[in-house]
Amino acid sequence: MQRKMRYLLFILLLPLISQGQFEKFTLLKDHIVCDKLEYAGGGLFAFEKKGKYGYMNAAGKEIIPPVYEYRYSYSKAFSAFKDGLVILYKDKKLGMIDKFGKEVIPFEYDDLFYYEKVKLVRFSKKDNYKTLYGLMNVKGDILVPAEYESIMGFENFFTLKKGNLYGLANSTGKLLLPITFSKLIPFPKNNTAIAQKDSDYGVIDLKGNWIFKKASSVFELTGIGDGMVKAKVNNKYGYLNLKGEEVIISKYDMGYDFDENGLAKVGNKESPSSYTYFYGYINKLGEEIIPLEHKTLWAFSNGLLCLQDKETNRYGYKNTKGQWVIKPIYIFANSFSNDGKASVKMTDGKLHLIDKTGKDLGITEQKLT
Template sequence: MCIRHQTMKYKFTLTLKLLLLGSFFAVQAETSEKNYLPSSSFNASYSFKEGRCKIKINNLYGFINRDGSILIPCKFDYASDFQNGFSIVKKDNKYGLILKNGVNSTPMIYDYLEPFQGNRALFKKDGKYGYLNLMGEEVIENKYAFARAFKNDLAIITVNNRTGFINRDGKIIISPKYDLANSFSEGLAPVMKNGKWGYVNAKDELVIRFKFKAASAFKDGLATVIYDKKTLIINKKGNAKSKKSFDNVSEFVKGYALCYKDGKYGIISKKGELKISGLNKMKQSNNGLYAFSRNDLWGYMLPTGEEIATPTFSSVGDFYDGLAKVQIDQKYGFINEQGNVVIPIIYDSANDFSEGLVSVKINNDYFFLDQDGIEQLVFSLDSTSVAEKIIVKVNQNKLLYNDGKLVTASLD
């Protein structure tokens, strides 16, 4: 079991000093009074993605690697997690893309950017939307009043308040003629015409006629629609899978979905069978389990109703890397998919697991734990830090930074 004082995996300790200078961080006259910094001066409560993790120092973002070394200095007003080798960053109110080594892939000229999907990234410039390729080149001109990210090789675009689809070369596949549309999924896309929703295929052939007030994307061969004030589950022929109607139905995950009717929650199968009903609070987890509440405490159950974690938690989260964050009395820990506590519920805050690590916090110290609860990295804000010189201890090696650039490095 992991506690704060167990032996560190890394025997050496490093201290990281970050010096952020500027007009805002003017050097102050020395006084006998201690300059206490807000906890927001340093934040390491983020997740590893593609071997990189954000940190924030004095409201500026940078990235560390799994050894705790700063790879990209804290100089951005915003930074997204890395995805497909890129991070979206913001500086001086403009966005751009950087690579995992911190080199700019694009200039910082965009008003809006989304992560790459289908080897294309949606951008907005001069009030219009277009798309970048993986080289950072504008391969589809910014000429659309509205557009969405690519999904299944097609993207939604809007021209003259009409909605259609283009392919990755920018060629129009379905001409802009619909009121609204959602992305293709399992070969069909929900589209609206004259205020009613139906479904078309990639050839723009009408597969399910326009008759629904609302329509979701298909998943596992089923979609949720609203027809005649009833929420129904339909197949790809447009036929209802169950005679039962609901106020709302979630997406199906592993053959089951969360349903809601008359203020109560339940679970329905793909065959339309109601497995569970009459619960006051439920949440669908991302791994096919269901969180449920009893007497204001939360637990987990299988879609069949079998409880795997008795309701004992103030709050519960989704499962990532097989573990879910749980809370008792303002403290956080983690349970596995069998409902067993595997990381003690002792932390003031906790993120979600990603790439086998999770960031947790006690007081002003951040710990990156592995799935066994063993500390791999420890970050702490040094008590001698002042606004113009933030000192962050990272397993005790000292590095001094000035304006985001390495000046000296020394070992104590």
């Protein structure tokens, strides 16, 4: 028999990051007796009793009774609320309820996946031992029927697979591109997709018009970012523009998509047989903005890159021109968050918050990541 745990929660503060800010919730009831207790979002706490779980509010009042099961016995993880909704498991089927316990999607599905940005749910059903997928909204209205072998989300768009061919639908379920492509990878921010249809291979717009075509026997197109197409030739990465012109010849062992700053992270191996890479950043002219000399290199955040100085091993921040704007004086540092602040370890051994000018905002309890 599982031993009960008594939670003495006179003051329980559980910080959650939400839109760059900290929310703090306090469970007010002094004594809660249950097997497990955890904050689950939306002001509710998940609790376990007799192997099943439900949800209570901060006052300890049961809002949703403990009738739901863990989907996987090896991972007893509670389901967290998103947008006031949660996918749960009951009687070996998945469904969805709201934070008041109302069932919004019935418990009759083998698979549910919530696309938070567009508030759509991918669902699956079995047909003659074959799993087929569809899309519905959070009211349970079917937008795309369960007749596809896979559905993958790309922001506001979804690729649909039937047989060995792909098409494209939008977030209303409207079919934008027919199921005729043997390869289809959309990049919505660029309004483009890497596509192959019969012998044609290259980049199309999201209306299906060819922007350019390339020989698939030579070019392997692997990504599109900020108007630049990442291409692999002879096992090396380079970049094309949206005219299909090779503007940065393929010479890197590793390449990433260009970001909104007009920069791409690239890397080369220490030696041909090595598994160690040295990374840097290049611009659209192929110029090195950050030299390829860093084994670890993060992404730019708020226009600044957290970087370790090779001479001192200390950390500072460079801008998109490769200039130090906050000198490398920190023992360790994090990237800037959306609120324009970063946590750094100073020579006093404590963690401080700084702003984008490097101003010390004082000691923080945040942890370095």
